[in-house]
Amino acid sequence: MQTWLTFSAIKMSTDKMVSSAGVCWTLADDFAQWWAEGEVVTGKEKGVGSVGSVTPISPESTAAVAPTPGPMEQVTCPSLVEEASHAAVTAQTSGSSRDSGSPLFSIRPSPKGGMGAFALSDIAESTVIMKELALFLATDGKGHLAEELEKLSVEERTEFSKLACYELLDRDRDTAIFKTNRFRTGSSSGIFLVASRFNHSCNPVIRYSYDYSNRQLIFSTKRDVKEGEELTIMYTPNSQYLSMDYGFLCDCGVCDPPLKVPVYYDRWADKVPHETDDW
């Protein structure tokens, strides 16, 4: 019998509570920092413009081969549902705001494609369903990803290679996996093995923020969730980038016409953790 990977809500001790100061972060602040530090170096990072009005770069620099998705081989990662990875264990033990130890969600095949996260019970609005440490952080800088991958154990490296991969993002498979799954964590991006399994919706169920103090990605519900519902996040507020950056066309039904893009949005910054509800 197959056992899905499940995630429990564990009561947080006071010292593990996240300070709001640690979570608060804006793209504008961070962009100013990269710019000043000269960390804006390659590919997507070559934003043009000033903080607050970042000019989108052309699709070619992200999906060099073609702007529209062709047939792609989706890594469905069958073994993920049976093995608790390093990050999964971290996610479990990092707890949530709910007192019960019962599982809140499982990772299993999704009708959207590949794997997805699904609620195992009704979950109330504003529940922290997961806190996850990064498997690693890396920039797009030449060689940095390879350097970080070198540091992983064999098991961690295997988990990374099982993640979904939109192959048109890069000829190098590791880089393509990195780009398909990364979350922005300031001047670098992080790979979070469990968070990587959450699919996109333009009307997502989950909001996510990054806690710099504890280096955790925090997922919480935006509204009440019903048992069995897929737990989705928003990768980008502009659905036209989903085909170029992730290889699928959005069929959520709420993004046509496209969602309003806030002025501070930089398309370099897909999957930017945030705290507000304004997109």
Ligand SMILES: C[S@@+](CC[C@H](N)C(=O)[O-])C[C@H]1O[C@@H](n2cnc3c(N)ncnc32)[C@H](O)[C@@H]1O
């Ligand atoms: C970060 S992964 C998300 C988890 C992925 N489904 C898996 O199996 O690991 C991103 C990939 O998931 C798929 N995906 C995510 N959201 C989707 C959606 N709303 N509709 C179709 N495919 C989606 C796309 O293939 C995308 O490249």
